Structure formats: structure tokens, C-alpha cells
Amino acid sequence: MREVYYVVNQLLGCPPAANYPLDFMTLTLRSTLFMIFALLSACQSSTTNSSQSTGGVSGAIPIGIAVAQTSNVALLGQEQVAGAKIAEKYFNDNGGVNGTPIRLVFQDTAGDEAGAINAFQTLITKDKVVGIVGPTLSQQAFGADPIADRAKVPVLAPSNTAKGIPQIGNFIARVSAPVAVVAPNAVKAALKINPQIKRVAVLFAQNDAFSKSETETFQQTVKDQNLELVTVQKFQTTDTDFQTQATSTLNLKPDLVIISGLAADGGNLVRQLRELGYKGLIIGGNGLNTSNVFSVCKALCDGVLIAQAYSPEQTGGVNKAFREAYQTQFKKEPPQFSAQAFTAVQVYVEALKAVDKQTKVAQKSLPELRAALNQTLLKGQYESPIGTISFTPEGEIVQKEFYVAQIKMDASGNNGKFAFLK
Amino acid sequence: MNDFVSTYGFLFVSMILGAMLGLSLYLPLMAGQLSLASPGFYALGGYVAAILSTKVFQVKEPFPIALLLLEMLIAGIICGLLGVIVGVPALRLRGIYLAIATIAFVEILRVLALNLDVTGGAVGIFGIPQPFQSPIEYLWIVLPLLLISMAFVYRLEKIRVGRAFIAIREDELAADSMGINPTYYKALAFTLGAILAGVVGAISAHFLNTWNARQGTFDASIIYLTFVLIGGSRTFLGPVLGGMVFTALPEILRAIADTPGLPVWLAQFLRDGRLIIFGLLIVIGTRFFPQGLVTPQLLKRRSRSQANR
Numbered sequence: 001m002r003e004v005y006y007v008v009n010q011l012l013g014c015p016p017a018a019n020y021p022l023d024f025m026t027l028t029l030r031s032t033l034f035m036i037f038a039l040l041s042a043c044q045s046s047t048t049n050s051s052q053s054t055g056g057v058s059g060a061i062p063i064g065i066a067v068a069q070t071s072n073v074a075l076l077g078q079e080q081v082a083g084a085k086i087a088e089k090y091f092n093d094n095g096g097v098n099g100t101p102i103r104l105v106f107q108d109t110a111g112d113e114a115g116a117i118n119a120f121q122t123l124i125t126k127d128k129v130v131g132i133v134g135p136t137l138s139q140q141a142f143g144a145d146p147i148a149d150r151a152k153v154p155v156l157a158p159s160n161t162a163k164g165i166p167q168i169g170n171f172i173a174r175v176s177a178p179v180a181v182v183a184p185n186a187v188k189a190a191l192k193i194n195p196q197i198k199r200v201a202v203l204f205a206q207n208d209a210f211s212k213s214e215t216e217t218f219q220q221t222v223k224d225q226n227l228e229l230v231t232v233q234k235f236q237t238t239d240t241d242f243q244t245q246a247t248s249t250l251n252l253k254p255d256l257v258i259i260s261g262l263a264a265d266g267g268n269l270v271r272q273l274r275e276l277g278y279k280g281l282i283i284g285g286n287g288l289n290t291s292n293v294f295s296v297c298k299a300l301c302d303g304v305l306i307a308q309a310y311s312p313e314q315t316g317g318v319n320k321a322f323r324e325a326y327q328t329q330f331k332k333e334p335p336q337f338s339a340q341a342f343t344a345v346q347v348y349v350e351a352l353k354a355v356d357k358q359t360k361v362a363q364k365s366l367p368e369l370r371a372a373l374n375q376t377l378l379k380g381q382y383e384s385p386i387g388t389i390s391f392t393p394e395g396e397i398v399q400k401e402f403y404v405a406q407i408k409m410d411a412s413g414n415n416g417k418f419a420f421l422k
Numbered sequence: 423m424n425d426f427v428s429t430y431g432f433l434f435v436s437m438i439l440g441a442m443l444g445l446s447l448y449l450p451l452m453a454g455q456l457s458l459a460s461p462g463f464y465a466l467g468g469y470v471a472a473i474l475s476t477k478v479f480q481v482k483e484p485f486p487i488a489l490l491l492l493e494m495l496i497a498g499i500i501c502g503l504l505g506v507i508v509g510v511p512a513l514r515l516r517g518i519y520l521a522i523a524t525i526a527f528v529e530i531l532r533v534l535a536l537n538l539d540v541t542g543g544a545v546g547i548f549g550i551p552q553p554f555q556s557p558i559e560y561l562w563i564v565l566p567l568l569l570i571s572m573a574f575v576y577r578l579e580k581i582r583v584g585r586a587f588i589a590i591r592e593d594e595l596a597a598d599s600m601g602i603n604p605t606y607y608k609a610l611a612f613t614l615g616a617i618l619a620g621v622v623g624a625i626s627a628h629f630l631n632t633w634n635a636r637q638g639t640f641d642a643s644i645i646y647l648t649f650v651l652i653g654g655s656r657t658f659l660g661p662v663l664g665g666m667v668f669t670a671l672p673e674i675l676r677a678i679a680d681t682p683g684l685p686v687w688l689a690q691f692l693r694d695g696r697l698i699i700f701g702l703l704i705v706i707g708t709r710f711f712p713q714g715l716v717t718p719q720l721l722k723r724r725s726r727s728q729a730n731r
Contacts, residue, residue, distance in 0.1 A: 113630045212545055
């Protein structure tokens with residue numbers, strides 16, 4: 001006991017106090033254990049600060065990636081990490097920013113608001129990044145983006161689709177098209193397949209922010225297309241039994257069912273609707289836009305329509321390189337989240353190139369560089385994996401190409417793919 | 423130093439908020455009631471502040487501090503009233519049954535928040551105006567509040583009401599036969615905890631910029647319970663210390679992972695395995711410090727040994 005106490009004191013640089021009573025020692029030991037953690041972190045952060053606090057950016061240009069690498073949102077976050085890493089390699093191999101390489105700094109946001117704010121703070125003040133890509137969820141963005149906006153650091157959201165994200169501030173923009181733009185495409189595609197559709201039923205997960213805003217768009221689209229909205233049913237993402245919703249939906253004899261939910265609940269709902277004898281078309285929201293649903297509804301997934309902001313078959317040169325890199329690494333088609341993360345990094349790199357042409361990036365102070373980067377990136381036009389994109393002055397993405405895919409399952413019901421409709 | 427403050431300013435304030443949430447769970451526990459309702463009142467207080475500041479008070483930024491204090495007061499009153507309404511019937515239950523009832527209460531509030539229009543459904547309320555320029559300035563509000571509530575609980579442990587709480591905790595039947603009205607004191611302890619949680623929620627809504635139904639959940643209940651159990655459930659210093667340490671721990675591990683010179687695999691583990699380490703420490707903590715890190719004996723022995731010197 002005494003030895004441990006002595007060592008701890010040595011570590012903290014305190015004078016040895018061998019004649020302290022033992023009880024006092026135990027108390028001190030407990031609190032010291034915590035102090036060590038605190039001091040360790042304090043010491044190391046002050047050393048990194050002193051080395052970087054002067055001047056602007058020297059060496060590789062740091063870009064922050066703050067997405068959910070842990071927690072229940074990590075499935076999406078990991079896809080974003082993959083996309084961003086491929087972008088780092090691709091652009092550095094192609095000369096970086098006029099010869100200067102970029103360096104991605106990853107900070108995990110986990111799944112909550114406080115985690116996102118902590119990650120943003122660390123990136124802004126400690127890692128001194130020029131801009132941030134993130135966070136994964138719109139709810140986290142509402143918490144963390146105002147922090148970055150006040151610090152005047154540009155933020156590009158790779159997957160925030162809720163209403164009001166670019167409006168948070170001048171420094172906030174996104175490369176993920178809002179639901180209001182993407183979702184209606186699926187309804188149009190359904191009408192193309194079956195022009196007889198009249199009666200539409202809408203179901204959504206009421207505890208999921210994304211599904212809630214998506215269903216509002218779907219309901220508006222249904223009204224705009226002069227279709228009859230026969231019912232709106234609610235469920236929870238944690239539900240597994242949807243008999244109530246499915247039966248009351250089927251009693252109204254809809255020609256089209258629109259589901260906004262996540263993979264597990266949405267997939268189960270599709271399965272139970274089919275099992276109860278529904279034969280018409282089904283549209284799935286973006287939450288079902290992942291191959292994870294295949295294992296939930298198996299062969300019954302077949303035919304579900306889903307609108308897409310990205311298609312692996314996009315013909316641009318950048319997408320070809322991206323798709324190839326992704327396929328060699330993961331042996332499957334790149335998902336939308338990876339493509340959007342790649343695009344966000346690309347926008348930063350190309351905007352930095354434009355800034356660098358006027359004045360060298362290394363000569364600018366960090367606040368100047370961040371402000372210039374923000375202004376430049378909103379003006380540019382980018383040939384990205386998700387097609388040709390640009391921004392409105394507010395920071396909203398202007399994307400030209402959208403797609404609708406239909407799930408095709410093989411006979412065994414174990415494997416499937418998204419077949420893109422023309 | 424300046425960078426250190428701006429990087430960790432948010433964390434300092436979160437730690438103090440965590441400490442107060444620990445205290446709000448400690449108050450009913452003082453009277454021996456294992457209540458997990460704090461996150462519910464925390465969420466309610468946050469919604470009160472979020473709705474008032476975005477819909478009722480139409481003021482320009484910076485948001486006046488007087489109005490923030492007013493919101494805290496209103497949130498405290500509403501949570502206190504609800505605490506009485508919920509507390510009186512719920513506290514007829516004991517032990518694990520009370521815990522289940524309070525979890526159900528938290529769930530009801532969450533489902534209500536998801537279904538009402540005024541709470542913004544699952545998206546929640548965003549664009550909550552800011553009374554301060556940077557997160558660290560919230561210390562002006564939270565630090566005095568923590569000191570006041572600590573002083574309050576410290577005094578509470580010494581006076582008649584607090585003695586009654588502790589008597590009920592040690593033996594409810596004996597306390598009842600000594601003329602202490604258990605229902606009254608249990609409801610009082612529960613309500614005090616509810617008020618504190620509501621006030622903390624009102625600050626948090628501004629502090630996080632946004633408020634939604636994910637704030638007061640069952641997960642949060644368990645984390646707050648950890649604050650108290652690991653910190654120590656027999657003295658008010660326990661939850662305060664526990665709340666601070668366990669709020670800071672994930673961020674401290676993040677900072678250690680960024681230390682230059684660490685082997686890549688270790689840094690990677692510290693970064694991605696943060697929550698695993700967090701869980702391990704909880705297990706180790708309960709195994710070796712079953713009464714929590716700060717126990718009354720510890721404090722007593724310390725003061726005695728100093729007096730002897």
C-alpha cells in the first residue's frame with residue numbers, strides 16, 4: 001500500500017510523505033487514481049497546443065471527420081469512415097491540394113448530442129482542422145453545428161437530411177440531399193410501374209427523427225399526385241410485431257404502401273404485410289436503403305422500391321475510381337453513405353485547391369483559411385460520385401441525379417441486390 | 423491554456439450537470455427509495471425551457487440570463503408539482519417495484535414527447551437561443567447551482583427532515599413507529615429530486631442547443647444510477663464525484679488515445695473501446711468498492727485522524 005502511494009506521489013511530483021496516517025492515505029489514493037487520468041489528459045493536450053498554436057497550417061492539411069464510430073448508429077458511421085478513407089487515399093495519390101497532402105482526423109461522436117459536441121470541440125481547438133465532415137444524425141447536427149458555426153469552422157454534413165440543417169448558420173452546408181427532394185422520386189417511379197394506383201397507405205416509425213420528416217414528405221407527395229391517402233399508421237423502431245398496423249392497412253385495400261422506418265422494423269413490416277396477403281407495390285424509405293434488410297424479410301423483400309441519392313453505376317470518372325477502390329477493399333458495391341462521405345472530402349479538397357491558387361494555404365492564418373474555404377466551397381461545382389453538385393448560397397446541396405432502385409431477391413431468398421430502374 | 427479551456431469547456435459544464443443529476447437521484451435514495459424517474463423530469467425540464475425560449479419569449483440573441491433563470495424556476499415548479507402527483511401513489515411501492523414504476527413513468531413521458539406536436543416529435547426542438555458566447559460561460563450558472571444544491575443537501579443531512587429520511591432508509595417500520603410519517607417524507611425526497619432534475623434539464627436544453635425525446639431514456643436512468651452507486655450512495659459527495667468522473671471518463675480516454683507516441687493498436691483500442699473500458703471500470707468499481715468510492719466511514723476516519731494530530 002505504502003509503495004503504491006509513494007509511486008503515485010512520485011508520478012505527480014509531490015514530496016514523499018511517509019508519516020501520513022494510513023486512513024488519510026487510502027482516501028488520497030482513491031482520489032489520486034482519478035487525478036492521474038485528468039492530469040495525463042491535461043498534460044498531453046497542453047503539449048500539443050504549444051506546438052501548433054502559432055501560424056496556420058504546416059505540413060498535411062487536417063480535415064476533421066466526426067461521425068458515429070461507436071454506439072447504435074455505428075453501422076452508418078462505419079460506412080462513412082470507409083468512404084472518407086478512400087477519399088483521403090485517392091486525393092493524396094492525385095497530388096492532394098496542389099502538392100500538399102491532406103490528413104483526415106477522426107473523432108468519434110457516438111450516438112448522442114453531447115458526444116458530437118465533444119468531438120467537434122476537440123477537432124476545432126485541439127486538432128485545428130480547416131473544416132469538419134459530420135455528424136451522422138440530424139439530431140446531433142442540431143446540437144453540434146451551432147458550436148462550429150460560432151467558431152467559424154466550415155461543416156459539411158454527409159448524411160443529415162432533416163429540414164433546417166443548412167439554415168443553422170453560414171458555415172453549415174450539406175452534401176446529402178434533403179428527404180423532401182429524394183423521396184418523391186420513388187412515388188413517381190411506382191406510378192410509372194402501375195399507373196392504376198389510387199389508394200395509398202403510409203406507415204412510419206414515430207420515434208425516429210428521419211422517418212418522421214420523411215413521412216411528411218411522402219404524405220405531401222401523395223396529395224400532390226392526386227392520390228387518396230387512406231390511412232397513416234405509426235410504429236416504433238423497436239417493435240417486432242406489426243399485426244395491428246398490417247391488418248388495419250389491408251382492410252382499407254391500398255394499391256400502394258409507403259414505409260418509413262429502419263432496416264429491422266421496416267423489413268419485418270414488409271414481411272408481415274406480404275404474409276397477410278398484400279400484393280401491391282411497396283415503397284421503402286431511406287432507412288431501408290441497406291442490404292441489411294435482406295436478412296430480415298428474405299424473399300418477401302422482392303420488389304420494394306427505394307429512392308436513391310447515389311447509384312454505383314453513375315458514369316463519372318471519379319465514381320469509377322471510387323467504386324473500384326471500394327470493391328477491391330470490401331468486395332461489394334459502395335453504399336450511399338460512403339459515397340456521400342467521399343463527396344464531402346472531395347468538396348473540401350477541390351475548394352482548398354481553389355483557395356490555394358489565390359494565396360498559398362500555408363501562408364494563411366487558420367481563421368482566414370477557414371473563412372476563405374467556407375466562401376469558396378459554396379461557389380464551386382463538383383464532379384463527384386453522386387453526380388454534378390453545387391450549393392445554394394445558404395449551403396443546401398443542388399444535386400441533379402436521383403435514382404430509384406428495386407430490390408431483387410434470388411430464389412433462395414438469402415441474397416439480393418438493388419436493381420436500378422431507368 | 424486558452425485552447426485547453428475551449429476544448430474542454432463543454433466537458434467541465436457537462437461534468438457539473440452530471441454531478442447534479444447524480445444528486446437528483448441521491449435525494450430519493452436518502453429516504454431509501456430507488457427511483458429512476460430523474461431522466462423523466464430532466465427531459466420535462468428541458469422541454470419546458472426549449473418551448474418557452476423558442477415559442478413564447480421572442481427575443482434576439484444573446485438570450486437574457488434573467489429569462490433563463492425564469493425558465494429554470496418554471497421548470498422546477500412544474501417538475502415539483504408533477505413529482506408530488508406521481509410520487510404519492512408511486513411511493514406506495516418499494517424497492518425494485520418502485521424502480522419499475524419510475525421506469526414506466528420515464529417511458530410514458532418519452533412516448534408523449536414523440537406524439538405531441540409542441541415537442542416536435544422525434545426531430546425535437548432545435549435552434550434554442552444561447553445566453554452565452556461559449557460553453558465555458560455556462561459555469562456562471564451551473565457552478566453556483568451545484569454549490570447551492572450541495573450546501574442544501576449537506577444541511578439537509580443534518581436537520582430533522584434529513585434525519586427522518588435516513589431513519590426511513592435504515593428501517594421504515596421503526597421510523598413509522600417513532601412518529602415519522604413515511605409517505606410524507608418519501609414524497610418530499612422524491613419531489614426534491616424531481617425539482618433538481620427539472621432545473622438541470624432547463625439549463626441542458628440551452629447548453630445542447632437542441633432537445634429531443636432521446637434525452638430522457640432508460641439508458642440515461644442507468645447511467646445516473648451508476649453515478650450514485652459507484653460514487654457512493656451514503657453521502658452527498660459520492661454522487662457529485664461519481665457524476666463528474668463518469669461524465670468525463672469517455673472524453674479523458676479520447677484524450678489519452680490522442681497522446682503522441684502511443685502504439686497504434688493501443689490508441690485504436692482506447693478510441694473505439696472507450697465504452698468497453700467504461701463498462702469494465704463499473705464492474706471493477708462495484709466489485710472492490712461496493713459502497714461506492716466515497717463512504718461516510720472514510721470521511722469520518724479522515725476527520726478523526728486529523729483531529730488526533
